[in-house]
Structure formats: C-alpha cells, structure tokens
Amino acid sequence: MPVGVVVTENRLVERSILADPANLESKPTTAMQAGQVWFPDSAYKTAQAIQDFNTGEALPLIVLANWRGFSGGRKDMFEEVLKFGSFIVDQLTMYKQPIIVYIPPHGEIRGGAWVVIDSTINPKCMEMYAAEHARGGVLEPAGIAEIKFRKPELVKAMHRMDKQLKWMSMNEATGMVRAEDVALRETELLPAYQPLGEMFCDLHDRPERMLAKNVIKAIVPWKSSRSYFYWRLKRRIEELRLDGTDFVSKVPASMDDKSAYEQLCKM
Numbered sequence: 001m002p003v004g005v006v007v008t009e010n011r012l013v014e015r016s017i018l019a020d021p022a023n024l025e026s027k028p029t030t031a032m033q034a035g036q037v038w039f040p041d042s043a044y045k046t047a048q049a050i051q052d053f054n055t056g057e058a059l060p061l062i063v064l065a066n067w068r069g070f071s072g073g074r075k076d077m078f079e080e081v082l083k084f085g086s087f088i089v090d091q092l093t094m095y096k097q098p099i100i101v102y103i104p105p106h107g108e109i110r111g112g113a114w115v116v117i118d119s120t121i122n123p124k125c126m127e128m129y130a131a132e133h134a135r136g137g138v139l140e141p142a143g144i145a146e147i148k149f150r151k152p153e154l155v156k157a158m159h160r161m162d163k164q165l166k167w168m169s170m171n172e173a174t175g176m177v178r179a180e181d182v183a184l185r186e187t188e189l190l191p192a193y194q195p196l197g198e199m200f201c202d203l204h205d206r207p208e209r210m211l212a213k214n215v216i217k218a219i220v221p222w223k224s225s226r227s228y229f230y231w232r233l234k235r236r237i238e239e240l241r242l243d244g245t246d247f248v249s250k251v252p253a254s255m256d257d258k259s260a261y262e263q264l265c266k267m
Contacts, residue, residue, distance in 0.1 A: 001060075001230060004053030006046060008066040008107075010035040036068045038113065040079040043070070047087035054095050060233050061099045069111025088116050092126065098236035099126040100229055103134035105222050108205075111138060119215075125240075127232075128216045130207040131225070136215070141202040149197035151190070157197075158189050165189070 013033045020026040033039055038046070053059050070081055092099065101117050103109060109117070114136065119126040130136065139147075159165050165185050168177045203209065210216045220228050 001233060002057075003233065004049070004057060004059045004061045006049060006061065006063045008036055008064065009042070010066060015039075015041070034071075036066055036108075038067060038070045038081070038085060038116075040071075040076055040081045040084050043081060043084040043088060047084065047091050050088065050091040050095065054091065054097065058097060060097045060237065061095065062229065063099070063101045063117060064107075065101050065103050065109050065113070065117055066107035067109055067113035069113045085112065085116055089121060092117070092121050095122055095125055097125065098233055098240065100233065101126065101128040102220065102225065102229070103128075103130040103136060103207075103216075105131040105133045107131070108135040108140075110136075110140060114138065119217075125236075127236075129218055129220045129225075129229075130210055130216045131222050132207060132219055134207050135202070135205040136207075136210050137205040141198045141205065144201040144204070145194075145197040149201065154190065154193045154197060155186055158186055158193060162189060 012035055015031045015033050017029045017031060019028045033042075050061065053061050070076075070085055072081070099122065101119065117128075119128040137144075159169055162185075165182070168182050168185060171177045172179065172182060207216065207219045211219055
C-alpha cells in the first residue's frame with residue numbers, strides 16, 4: 001500500500017550556512033543541530049512533506065514520532081520556529097486521508113511536539129498509537145521530579161516507608177533520639193529515594209497510562225505493527241469512502257477477497 005511516511009532524524013546533523021554575497025566579510029559556517037528536535041528549517045520541511053502527501057500524492061500518512069520538542073533558543077525564536085511549527089498543525093488539520101501517529105519502541109514525544117501531532121487536531125482522520133516501551137509527556141521524568149517530588153516530599157516519603165525513621169520520629173520527643181540522628185538518617189536515604197521519585201514520574205509517561213487517559217488508541221507491539229497498520233489503514237480508507245467525505249485516495253480498494261474483508265472488519 002503506498003503511504004507517506006515522516007520519520008524523525010535521531011542523529012546529530014550538520015547545517016551548512018552559506019556566506020552572504022552582499023557582505024564581503026561573511027564566511028560560510030557550519031552549525032550543529034541535535035537530533036529529535038524540530039528546528040525552523042526542519043519544521044518547515046516537515047510541513048512541506050505533509051502538504052505534498054495530502055494535495056500532491058493523496059496518500060495516507062504514517063508518522064513515526066520521536067521528538068523531544070522544538071528548539072527554543074533565542075536564535076530559533078528569531079528565525080520563527082513557532083511560525084513553522086504552526087505550519088505543521090495547519091497541514092495536519094487540512095489532511096483528508098487517514099493519519100497514523102506511532103511512537104516506536106524507546107521513542108518519546110515531549111513538549112511542543114506533543115501539541116503539534118496530537119490526534120485531537122484532526123480527530124476525523126488522525127489516530128495515535130504507541131509501542132510497548134514508548135514514552136509520552138510534556139516533561140521528562142527528571143524534570144517532573146524536580147517540580148513535583150522535591151526534597152520535602154522525599155522526606156515525607158522516607159518517614160512514611162522507612163521503619164527505622166518511623167521509630168526515630170516516634171521517640172524523638174522522649175529524648176531517646178536526637179534531631180541530628182534523624183537528619184543523618186534522612187541524608188543516608190536521600191540518594192536511594194531520588195531515583196524512586198523519577199521512576200514514579202516515569203509511570204505517568206508509559207503507554208499503559210496514555211491508553212488509560214485516551215490519548216492513544218491502542219498499544220501496538222513493534223513486531224506486529226506492519227500488518228496491524230496495513231489493515232487499519234484499509235479500514236479507515238473504506239470508512240472515509242462510505243462516509244461520503246471529500247476524499248480522494250490513490251490507494252487501490254480491492255475488497256473482493258472474503259478473508260481480507262473479514263480481517264478488515266476485526267480492526
């Protein structure tokens with residue numbers, strides 16, 4: 001089945017900036033761009049590709065999403081990164097073919113990237129799925145722990161879970177335990193409790209939680225994703241045809257095979 005695919009570049013990329021012909025002092029330079037991040041040029045390129053798949057090719061779209069967000073430096077803001085990011089939203093809103101957003105194994109969607117490719121942008125055509133080891137959320141677990149699970153919350157968790165600290169807190173008023181001993185015990189436990197805080201925050205970003213919050217449609221294992229999305233796209237194309245939408249697709253509709261039709265109805 002012919003489809004359009006948008007894939008994230010995860011590697012470090014070199015961007016060549018040519019010299020200005022009107023300025024004799026300017027020289028060509030090379031800038032390094034991190035992977036998994038949308039820059040002004042890459043965001044514009046993504047929007048252009050989506051537009052070509054929609055208007056030029058009339059193809060269903062599969063997005064293998066693995067973005068940590070948009071680059072928010074001062075130079076990127078000057079180069080209108082928000083403007084080009086909104087172009088992606090515009091193109092997804094106007095898309096007339098089925099769109100599948102899939103977070104692959106060990107991939108993640110963070111920050112503004114989640115806002116741009118959220119399925120609520122075009123609920124009639126867009127669906128979001130995730131693999132079993134994918135992650136999704138606004139902040140990374142370490143960032144959430146720095147905000148929601150700081151040292152006071154860690155100390156409360158220690159006093160609630162550690163037996164020795166419970167006993168010391170109960171006998172501190174009697175004079176059997178000094179306040180310095182309690183503080184020393186808290187300092188000993190702190191390195192062990194900080195990773196637990198990040199792990200607790202990571203539970204919110206897992207696909208099971210995303211499915212419970214209805215931000216993804218299903219958890220699709222990587223091994224079966226190819227056949228799953230093939231039949232899912234076949235069904236979505238037929239649904240849009242039956243719906244009478246202004247829908248033109250170059251995907252052939254061959255539903256004569258009874259077994260293929262039964263497989264399609266299961267998705």
